[in-house]
Amino acid sequence: MCLGIPGRIVEVTDANDRVAIVDIGGVRRPINICFIVEDGRTPESYVGEWVLVHVGFAMSHLDEAEAARTLELLHELGEAQAEFDAMRQTAPP
Secondary structure, rough: OOOOEEEEEEEEEOOOOOEEEEEEOOOOEEEOOOOOOOOOOOOOHOOOOEEEEEEEEEEEEOOOOHHHHHHHHHHHHHEEEEEEEEHHHHHOO
């Protein structure tokens, strides 16, 4: 299963190589934004925008509301996974 995580572009560190710093839940990571940079726009013009990040690449744009919904769903999935794990640990052999 492939999972993309919403993050917000906070800085472009290398416009030529299309590398930006993306804040993902308070953690900042260098991410390649080559897949989202469109003709006629500079990499720096994407600062402040939300993107869906997968394996070090920004794969698509998100609006802020969609990013918030996705983050909430991921949080809920994490809680559900924790419950499944707890059930497995207490299940009779």
